[in-house]
Amino acid sequence: QSHPHVNLRLMLQRPASKVKAVRAGIWPSRCFSINEMKCALFGLSCPVRGWSTMVAHCLISEDDGEDGPSGPVVDEEGWFTDFKQGRDFNLGGFLAGHSFAGVEFLEFVRQASRMGVMPIAVQVNGTLDVNPIGYTLQAGDVVFAFHHGSHYLKHFEEPGATDWRAMFLSNQQAAVMDVRTMPSDPKPEVQSDARFLTAEKPGISPSSPSTPSSSKPGLRRLQTLLEFPMPMTVFNSAKDGIPSLEDLEKKANSIAADGGHYILVILAGNPWNQMQALLRTLRGKHLPFHVPIVILSSAAPSSDHLASMFKSMPRLGLIQTGKMVGVSDLSKAGMMEARCIMLYAGNASEAAVSDRRMLDGAGVTMLAAIEGALCETESAGTHIVLELHRQESVKFMHRFPLTEDHYSQGSEWKFDPNESFTNHPRFASGSIFTASCLGALVARSFYTPGIVELLENMVLDDGLEHPAHPWQVALPEGFADKTYGELVEFLCDPSRGALCLGLYRRCFPGTGSSSGYVMTNPKPVTKLRADDLVTVLAPASFGRDCFEKNMVVGVMGAPSADEPEEGPRVDSKQIFDSFETDEGRNRRVRCAALMSSKPTGVFSRTSRA
16 A cells, blocks of 8 residues: 555455455455355355356456357257357446436436446445445446446446546545544554545546445445454363264254255365355355255364354254265265255365366266266256366366256267367356456456455455345246346336346256356346346345245245244145245246256245245
């Protein structure tokens, strides 16, 4: 901060390192923890299918000339054309024009969406607010949006105004200065001789008085990072009530018997610090549900990790395995009745192979073994997410899951050695994930300032209140065969406050296949299908309402966050019989078919009908 003109970007490994970097004088917007971001993205891939793919599309660009499906497959895979169109968008900023001064944000979204522009965030008093419902735009506000080209923005941006990047950085620097000069409780002061840039918006009236930083997540996060750490606590398992490994295994067995849970497999190493970020994402305060989780790991967590995760987070079990996790361990953890299986690659340095080309060998082999076992059951539609260390490892895998072979109808779709990672069907569906795309975040932040804060607000759960969170819901009743533009206007109504980011749809509709792909910010004229899933950024109240109506497809029948952990076990058939209305029953049938869920034996908690 002593040299604000230096365009510095710092990518860190551990979240704790970011705290040290900020205290050393580096702005939070100029640094981020790749492990924290990776774990949060990985965790969100369970309740929000394709979320990691959508975020990757925000960071990396594709050349239409890159190799896609080749040979005769092109004629049989119409999904790939849709997928390419869905990633043909830009994420950037612009300065709101005078004609939109005084317009409420959601009304601005409604008007912009008709041109294929989807505003998702506004810089308010120097901090980036995602989906600021109720905020009234001012001329010259920096707005972030999905769009299909700069020529679409000319209808909404301030003509002849200064570059939005310079304005964004100027507002950001002023906000940081305000935080550092703000009176606070008596604590050792953080000294800084930072020199801040100042700029005024030419021809634009000044902003209203700054909102207190305590009401802004971005500024509160900075204040939190500047606080001094609490002393390290030494735990005594017996005295502090920390669960033992035996107790956690009993809980895991109980969760597995009930079904409808997540299974998290740690394939290598001892990455329990990273697991904290992942589990915080799945136990966010905004979530109205708590899907039970069984963790399989060969390494036991420390007493600190036992206290910070297993003692404080509900519905969390652990099974410690042998040297490597096997399919038999997954069967014990309830693989056949799980909603989602997460294969976490762990630390590459601790992998059991010396050949770098085989770093992902354990994960790819485990995935094939799981899919082979699921082929013999009715659980063929179980969602599996695999983390890869190397993008090239995708060439060791079938293009589609083994459980989908009988839908191929004789086409040569099992393997294509010329297919790139970002064109692979498993990437399109969000079933494979690699942190390498996050390296592009550093490069992207140089010419798109604010991209780090934007993704942190969209992905991380840092314990602060955020105005919007990612949700994936079923298509509202009556919207099949309508257009995406109509859906956007319906959901961004102030009574709902949801911003549509895109669709998750099936590759081969009408065949029984559960393979899907992501379409980010489709054109407004895109025709909707009955089995489409809608990915939105919306407040917690929206997610809670959809959960009560059984529209959050991936967590149907999951226990409520308010429900006691030790509750009566309910037969799964009672869940689906508890839908009292025809509309609710029809939605349940559509959702169950979409997720390839079995009508019985999967979920064992009371429905939210």
